[in-house]
Amino acid sequence: MLAIAMASFAVGTVVRVFAAQNDLWFDEVWTLELLRERVHSFGDVFNNIKHSNNHHLVSLWMWLVGQNASAFVYRIPSVLASIGTVAVAGFIGARRSWLEAYSAVTLTSWSYLLIHYGTEARGYSLAIFFSLLAWGALQQFQERRSWFWTIVFWSAVVLGFLAHLEFAVCFAGLMVWALWRFVHDRSKWREGVLDLLALFTVPVVLLLAFYFVAVR
Numbered sequence: 001m002l003a004i005a006m007a008s009f010a011v012g013t014v015v016r017v018f019a020a021q022n023d024l025w026f027d028e029v030w031t032l033e034l035l036r037e038r039v040h041s042f043g044d045v046f047n048n049i050k051h052s053n054n055h056h057l058v059s060l061w062m063w064l065v066g067q068n069a070s071a072f073v074y075r076i077p078s079v080l081a082s083i084g085t086v087a088v089a090g091f092i093g094a095r096r097s098w099l100e101a102y103s104a105v106t107l108t109s110w111s112y113l114l115i116h117y118g119t120e121a122r123g124y125s126l127a128i129f130f131s132l133l134a135w136g137a138l139q140q141f142q143e144r145r146s147w148f149w150t151i152v153f154w155s156a157v158v159l160g161f162l163a164h165l166e167f168a169v170c171f172a173g174l175m176v177w178a179l180w181r182f183v184h185d186r187s188k189w190r191e192g193v194l195d196l197l198a199l200f201t202v203p204v205v206l207l208l209a210f211y212f213v214a215v216r
Helices: 002-019 026-038 056-065 071-094 098-110 112-117 124-144 147-163 167-185 189-215
Strands: none
Touching: 002 071, 002 098, 002 112, 026 056, 056 071, 056 147, 071 098, 071 112, 071 124, 112 124, 124 147, 124 167, 124 189, 147 167, 147 189, 167 189
């Protein structure tokens, strides 16, 4: 299983890099046009494109590399996120057993949808990566209650929303899971509430600012 997982990861990486080198498609070209017309500074990515085609992290990357970059350069964040998703899936699986870690790596390496989203300059691949990273960090925090995993969770949530607004579905699920597990698993309900506040206060405040500035 280890050999299969390693071979799958290698092949999956090569396939993602190779497939990301084809021509830009409609939505990617559309994003470039929006950037050319409306963005002249860093803040314009958030203030001047109130549009569903604006996936903020990817749009910011495309603006930074300019209008004349290659298709592959525009897609680098998505490719890296897709490869990272395989690694994070293996990390989450390893919490249960090495067999589950190898299985997770193998399945995600060959997943058509993960390959597809990882080879286009859109926010879906990044949103998937940050969803799994937030989920893994939340599980680690439940066991260890460290500031390291708290900061990883904050970062994953904020970057997940910046990647794509559909991350809200994942965030809602994480909140429900945390509310149930932390309140019921902690020896004292007060301890569970404090943990929830430590995890969710900072992301919620930042996300409210993002909503009022860039989304509403």
